[in-house]
Amino acid sequence: MARSGTRIQAVMAEIRSRIVSRTCLPGTRLPSVRAQARAMQVSVSTVVEAYERLAAENIITSRPGSGFYVAGPVAPLALTQLGPRLDREVDPLWVSRQSLEIEAAVLKPGCGWLPADWLYEAGVRRALRTLARADTPELTEYATPLGHPELRRLLSRRLHGIGVDARPDQIMLAESGTHAIDLICRFLLSPGDKVLVDDPCYFNFHALLKAHRVQVVGVPYTPHGPDVSCFEAALREHSPRLYITNSGIHNPTGASLSPVTAHRLLKLADTSNLVIVEDDIFADFETSAAPRLAAFDGLERVIHIGSFSKTISASLRCGYIATRGDWIESLADLKIATTFGGGRLASEALLIALTDSGYRKHLEALRLRLASQMQRTIVRLESLDIRPWLVPQAGMFLWCRLPPGSDAADIARACLTDGVILAPGNAFSQSPDAGEFMRFNVAQSADERIFEVLGRALEGR
Amino acid sequence: MARSGTRIQAVMAEIRSRIVSRTCLPGTRLPSVRAQARAMQVSVSTVVEAYERLAAENIITSRPGSGFYVAGPVAPLALTQLGPRLDREVDPLWVSRQSLEIEAAVLKPGCGWLPADWLYEAGVRRALRTLARADTPELTEYATPLGHPELRRLLSRRLHGIGVDARPDQIMLAESGTHAIDLICRFLLSPGDKVLVDDPCYFNFHALLKAHRVQVVGVPYTPHGPDVSCFEAALREHSPRLYITNSGIHNPTGASLSPVTAHRLLKLADTSNLVIVEDDIFADFETSAAPRLAAFDGLERVIHIGSFSKTISASLRCGYIATRGDWIESLADLKIATTFGGGRLASEALLIALTDSGYRKHLEALRLRLASQMQRTIVRLESLDIRPWLVPQAGMFLWCRLPPGSDAADIARACLTDGVILAPGNAFSQSPDAGEFMRFNVAQSADERIFEVLGRALEGR
Numbered sequence: 001m002a003r004s005g006t007r008i009q010a011v012m013a014e015i016r017s018r019i020v021s022r023t024c025l026p027g028t029r030l031p032s033v034r035a036q037a038r039a040m041q042v043s044v045s046t047v048v049e050a051y052e053r054l055a056a057e058n059i060i061t062s063r064p065g066s067g068f069y070v071a072g073p074v075a076p077l078a079l080t081q082l083g084p085r086l087d088r089e090v091d092p093l094w095v096s097r098q099s100l101e102i103e104a105a106v107l108k109p110g111c112g113w114l115p116a117d118w119l120y121e122a123g124v125r126r127a128l129r130t131l132a133r134a135d136t137p138e139l140t141e142y143a144t145p146l147g148h149p150e151l152r153r154l155l156s157r158r159l160h161g162i163g164v165d166a167r168p169d170q171i172m173l174a175e176s177g178t179h180a181i182d183l184i185c186r187f188l189l190s191p192g193d194k195v196l197v198d199d200p201c202y203f204n205f206h207a208l209l210k211a212h213r214v215q216v217v218g219v220p221y222t223p224h225g226p227d228v229s230c231f232e233a234a235l236r237e238h239s240p241r242l243y244i245t246n247s248g249i250h251n252p253t254g255a256s257l258s259p260v261t262a263h264r265l266l267k268l269a270d271t272s273n274l275v276i277v278e279d280d281i282f283a284d285f286e287t288s289a290a291p292r293l294a295a296f297d298g299l300e301r302v303i304h305i306g307s308f309s310k311t312i313s314a315s316l317r318c319g320y321i322a323t324r325g326d327w328i329e330s331l332a333d334l335k336i337a338t339t340f341g342g343g344r345l346a347s348e349a350l351l352i353a354l355t356d357s358g359y360r361k362h363l364e365a366l367r368l369r370l371a372s373q374m375q376r377t378i379v380r381l382e383s384l385d386i387r388p389w390l391v392p393q394a395g396m397f398l399w400c401r402l403p404p405g406s407d408a409a410d411i412a413r414a415c416l417t418d419g420v421i422l423a424p425g426n427a428f429s430q431s432p433d434a435g436e437f438m439r440f441n442v443a444q445s446a447d448e449r450i451f452e453v454l455g456r457a458l459e460g461r
Numbered sequence: 462m463a464r465s466g467t468r469i470q471a472v473m474a475e476i477r478s479r480i481v482s483r484t485c486l487p488g489t490r491l492p493s494v495r496a497q498a499r500a501m502q503v504s505v506s507t508v509v510e511a512y513e514r515l516a517a518e519n520i521i522t523s524r525p526g527s528g529f530y531v532a533g534p535v536a537p538l539a540l541t542q543l544g545p546r547l548d549r550e551v552d553p554l555w556v557s558r559q560s561l562e563i564e565a566a567v568l569k570p571g572c573g574w575l576p577a578d579w580l581y582e583a584g585v586r587r588a589l590r591t592l593a594r595a596d597t598p599e600l601t602e603y604a605t606p607l608g609h610p611e612l613r614r615l616l617s618r619r620l621h622g623i624g625v626d627a628r629p630d631q632i633m634l635a636e637s638g639t640h641a642i643d644l645i646c647r648f649l650l651s652p653g654d655k656v657l658v659d660d661p662c663y664f665n666f667h668a669l670l671k672a673h674r675v676q677v678v679g680v681p682y683t684p685h686g687p688d689v690s691c692f693e694a695a696l697r698e699h700s701p702r703l704y705i706t707n708s709g710i711h712n713p714t715g716a717s718l719s720p721v722t723a724h725r726l727l728k729l730a731d732t733s734n735l736v737i738v739e740d741d742i743f744a745d746f747e748t749s750a751a752p753r754l755a756a757f758d759g760l761e762r763v764i765h766i767g768s769f770s771k772t773i774s775a776s777l778r779c780g781y782i783a784t785r786g787d788w789i790e791s792l793a794d795l796k797i798a799t800t801f802g803g804g805r806l807a808s809e810a811l812l813i814a815l816t817d818s819g820y821r822k823h824l825e826a827l828r829l830r831l832a833s834q835m836q837r838t839i840v841r842l843e844s845l846d847i848r849p850w851l852v853p854q855a856g857m858f859l860w861c862r863l864p865p866g867s868d869a870a871d872i873a874r875a876c877l878t879d880g881v882i883l884a885p886g887n888a889f890s891q892s893p894d895a896g897e898f899m900r901f902n903v904a905q906s907a908d909e910r911i912f913e914v915l916g917r918a919l920e921g922r
Contacts, residue, residue: 027700027734063732066697071734096797100606119601125593128600132589139589140580142775145561175636175778178801186672191652207798211647236527239488271524273488273532309801314603317636317804336557337668340639340770343778343807345585 007042011050014040019059019070030060030068092206095423098416107453109445110412110423110438112202112251113314114396118369118443120312120362123353130352131345138348142341145332147173147320151351155320162283163295164304166322172331173342177281177307177319178204181244183331184277184303184321185212186338189241196234196243198226200399200428200437202251202279205244218430219243221253223390225261228268235272242275247292247304249282252428252439253399254392256290266297280306284363285370285395299324311363312353318346370396370443377442380451384458389437398440406458408435414457420450468503472511475501477520480531491521491529553667556884559877568914570906571873571884571899573663573712574775575857579830579904581773581823584814591813592806599809603802606793608634608781612812616781623744624756625765627783633792634803638742638768638780639665642705644792645738645764645782646673647799650702657695657704659687661860661889661898663712663740666705679891680704682714684851686722689729696733703736708753708765710743713889713900714860715853717751727757741767745824746831746856760785772824773814779807831857831904838903841912845919850898859901864919869896875918881911 018024030036033051037044051068054060061071099111131138146152152168159166174180189195191213197205199218209216217238220227226245234240247257269276278293283306294304299322307319321331335342353359377398378388385403392398402408408424415422425437479485491497494512498505512529515521522532560572592599607613613629620627635641650656652674658666660679670677678699681688687706695701708718730737739754744767755765760783768780782792796803814820838859839849846864853859863869869885876883886898 027702061732061734063697069734093794093797096801097606097794100603100797100802113603116598116601121597121600124600128589128593132586132593136582137577138776139582139585140577140774140776142561142574142770145558175640176800178799179636182799204798204801207794211795211798236524239530241488271522273522273530309603313601313806314802315599315601315805317807333554333558333668334672336554336561337665337672338639338643339637340557340665341561341775344776345774345810346778346804346807349806 004046007046008050008053011036011040011042011047012054015050015054016059024070026070028070029066030070032067092203092210092427094412095203095421095427096207098421106419106421107444107447107450108421109440109450110421111441111444112423113310113441114366114443118366119314120353120359123356123358123362124313124316124349126356126358127349127352131349134348138344141344143173143344143347145336145341146171146328147342148344148347148351151318151347151354152320154351154354155322159294159304159322162280162289162292164292164299164322166294166299166304167325170299170322170325170328172321172323172328172335173347174305174319174321174335175339175342176309176317177279177305178208179339180305180307180319180321181205181277181279182208182211183334183338184305184323185209185214185242186334187327187331188275189214193242194238194240196231196238196240196274198245198250199431200252200425200434201244202246203423203427206430209244214241216430221250221255222261223253223255224258225250225255226265228261228264231265232268235268235274239272240274242277243269244277244279245293246282247278247280247294248286248290249392249395249397251282252397252423253389254395254397255390256393257293259291262291262293262296266293266302269301274301276302278302278304280304281310282395284308284311285367287367287394294322303327308350308354311366312350312359316346316349316353318342318350367394370394373442373446374398377440377445380445381440384451384455386438386454396441396443398442400438400440402436402438403458406436408438411438411454411457414460415453418453418456420453422454465507468507469511469514472497472501472503472508473515476511476515480520485531487531489531490527491531493528553664553671553888555873556664556882556888557668559882567880567882568905568908568911569882570901570911571882572902572905573884574771574902575827575904579827580775581814581820584817584819584823585774585777585810587817587819588810588813592810595809599805602805604634604805604808606797606802607632607789608803609805609808609812612779612808612815613781615812615815616783620755620765620783623741623750623753625753625760625783627755627760627765628786631760631783631786631789633782633784633789633796634808635766635780635782635796636800636803637770637778638740638766639669640800641766641768641780641782642666642738642740643669643672644795644799645766645784646670646675646703647795648788648792649736650675654703655699655701657692657699657701657735659706659711660892661713661886661895662705663707664884664888667891670705677891682711682716683722684714684716685719686716687726689722689725692726693729696729696735700733701735703738704730705738705740706754707743708739708741708755709747709751710853710856710858712743713858713884714850715856715858716851717854718754720752723752723754723757727754727763730762735762737763739763739765741765742771743856745769745772746828748828748855755783764788769811769815772827773811773820777807777810777814779803779811828855831855834903834907835859838901838906841906842901845912845916847899847915857902857904859903861899861901863897863899867897867919869899872899872915872918875921876914879914879917881914883915 152171198221294302304322389399412422412424423439425434613632659682755763765783873883873885884900886895
């Protein structure tokens, strides 16, 4: 038989491994010293000593009169396996975290927003000057549960312009577009539910849905919207509760929904229990309006959300939800319970900026600038044998196929060490071929160094 | 045997009742027509007709080739039973919803914040003027994942002042104090977990925890903090994952934790797996600092949160979390997944207001004004035989016992019809005697009409 010290170590190792494998969960009671001794065929004093040493390491805790318990930290909801910044695995949060962390010197063709000086800075400055003279309640009070009434009236009129009929009392403001989707998920989903997303889709949908502990089912996205027959099969096979998609300009592909696809999707949804969330965040980039599911459906099963982070300012947070009248009050309760009232300042500043006559001119200039940068980026990428999957009508994204044999995640990690943040296909899709794709933000791709670094990484593949 | 029409009705009634009782969940397939006919001992054609009629009512839906399914609306997470505004039941969201909805003419001694012109309006105006001249990224870009570095450095120094040692990289900004607690709950809790709260406690803790589908266990609150022996019994009996409490000035009682209670609580927690959230939202009202659990514990198991909605502005949303270094990155992932980046503007404005030399003077004047209004309100309430449970050292809340035989919820509903929003004890506690208590906000109790309306309601009891 092994020496006593070795036996103690063996008992400690066994208990540690049960905790790591979660056979013993945090907070559960360990077997009594006697029972453990019998089970492990060692002496009681060996177990006593092993328990005491594990307690000294804070792996288990002793409760006098009650026994030993598996200690914390309690198992928290980790969305990712964290590592040092550069080594972190490419997961749905990879691009967001890298892009948000960056210092100004880093180039970020992978990020999902415009350069700071492409946004509506002049409008925001004017709004702040106006607000500095606003009435006291604007500056110091909570917003009403649904949020700024005048902004909701404006949103109602804007939505009418793309065929979506939502009364102001069917609209609720949220902290951001992501927050709007999160509230809807909290309202409609339970852990284990199934949710459809486009494949590929905006990577943060994957991260968000992971936080809701639901199962994600991808439906292949075509240049005209989701593949209708795959959508039908997914409905039949999975009975999903929700489908989350982008309307207007799709992220990451830049594609737009065709009217016939929109109609077929909604007909299929009618035979099911599905609710659809349509994220219209890129609405103001469009040069001609694509069909909106919410317009065809009349907000029966489609919930329409949006924000102005992409065209006015990401520093001024404000999103919105347009939905059925009978759901809006429950969503307001949920918002108050989880973030309390919204602020008035952000919504007031947004209203001022949106109704400023300069905003329309800002958008016109923005669209021209994006179109020209789109052409330029296509040419530069093609010189590296990187080909657009389609040429979008508008917007900032180009979804591209890398040269044969390339691995997007490897290239993204290599470029990050050279100060270039890319958006590899793996962040947008769980499909096996996702690593052949990469999303480029044309507005963030003006710097020639991006293509030099990328070219070197492709050669080293 | 009953007539065919009656049999169809009976089958429909049975299926409806299974759906209402959630024996049949939305999205699940109903038994085939044949199987249902056998089970209910009716003919196949009776079931076919019953299914068709239920489908016409949209209670079930038919999927060709697949059968009939229980239709939507999918069962959403309703935190409350909604009714018209005045009739709504008193639940944890009652006071928030009523107070946030109000028009200026309504009096609101029940609400949880100061009148608009008691807040730091001058500081907010100065901050907005300064921001109108800020650099472009401040106005248009997302914040970094943890939020404004300089504001986090300031918070670190402020926390040091009350004995809480948190490095800036142990602090993350959130949209609000409530949002901070919500993120922690998402990080640590799973549905069905048990959570301790004070009895009574801030009503929104009940609403928030309901949204997390956890079980709430109340621990009686004494003038020195939670009852330690009840706390110990609750730990033993329920193995809770979390305890959420207010430090500094307790809401609704106005009590403060004593050092000996703080020490005993933490000693008890050491024998368990408990994490403690300490909501320090009223910190700046204090005239002398009460002990903080986070200071005693060194942020091992205590998470410290706060915001400045109560002393600077509720229109400028920004909260914070101070916690262990190994938890902060996962909390940042969760924040990005569910609300994306925070805005820079709110945190920048807050930093300017906090570091403005006027803020200290604002607080001094505020504390004097609150103390004087506290005295005045006590006198007015005592004339109606409404007695404070204790006289708080500072803050805006008075937790009062109503005259014998009064029901706080009835009185609150009666006063609401007269334009006075009160905060009945039932919103803060699930205890049987909660209806004998009411919380008064002394800063919102200056208007004599409040006591007239209250007096009439008490007489009518």
